[in-house]
Amino acid sequence: MAVSDTGHGMTPEVVARVFEPFFTTKPDGKGTGLGLAMVFGFVKQSGGHVKVYSEPGEGTTVKIYVPRAVGAAAAAPRTGAPVELPRGTGTVLVVEDEAAVREIACAILTDLGYRVLEAADGEEAMLVFGANTASVDLLLTDVVLPGKVRGRELSERVRMVRPEVKVLFMSGYTENSIVHHGRLDDGVQLIGKPFKREQLARKVAEVLGAPITAPEGSGKVVELRPKRDT
Incomplete structure (x- = not known):
């Protein structure tokens, strides 16, 4: 698959660095430089490569090569009843600068019963939070945000106003502001991108301390209590 544009083009020096995480030629606050790095990671995980x-x-022109599928695709047989995902009624503030990711996260959470607020960066998130201070139950924010207010600082500002607000970070990379030597800071919750619907549903329920019903037929309800911050 090839994608081409008729823009300004790039010098060889820039081309050599386009897949580096956080490398960008845009001015401060106009981009994080994660787009092509994420594409590179997805393609490599699929056994392909990018030129x-x-x-x-x-x-x-960006060309993506992925292995060709041989033979007809066979639908996997269903082994049991559909998984019942945990639902909720709380309010979630979703902060994500990538419009497609933000749209997917908001759609999933809305479908699960949550009231969803959204913002594209930290500054906008503070305005939205200020207008809905008493109702926000969970802050779901990307770690790396454009502008002056990054995800970690945003969470600190929100919890200075309302310490009871739960925080769930999302990131495509292990960012050293919350991960040190492969371990999360105490009290920090993280979900990796890209995530599946079930992963987001269960992680949000876990952070909020909502009861999660076990698969149908087990007759068990597992209650996940929120972890105490240290």
């Missing part, structure tokens, strides 16, 4: 062709003034 970038670009020249100044000539535009850019």
Whole structure:
């Protein structure tokens, strides 16, 4: 698959660094440089590779190569009843600068019964939180946000106003502001991107301390209590 544009193009020096996490040619606050790095990671996980062709003034072409599927795809047989996902009624403030990721997260949470507020960066999130201070139960925020207010600082500001608000970080990378030597800071909750519907549903319920029903037929209800912050 090839995607081409007719933009300004890139110099060889820039092309050599396009897949580096957090590398960007945009000014401060206009991007985090994660887009192509995430594409590179997804493609490599699928056993493929990516090539970038670009020249100044000539535009850019990105070519993605993935293994060809051989034979007809067979639907996996259903082994049991559909998994019942935990639902909720609380209010979740979703903060994510990537519009597609934010839209998916908001749609999943709304479908699960939550009231959802959204913001594209830390500054907007503070405005939304200020207008809904008493009702927000959970802050779901990306670790790396454009602008001056990053995810960790945003969570600290929110909890200075209302310490009882739960916080769940999301990230495509282990960011050293919350992860040290492969371990999360005490009291920190993290979900990796990209995430599945079931993963987000269960993680949000876990952080909020909602009861989660075991698969149908077990007759058990497992209550997940929120962890005490240290």
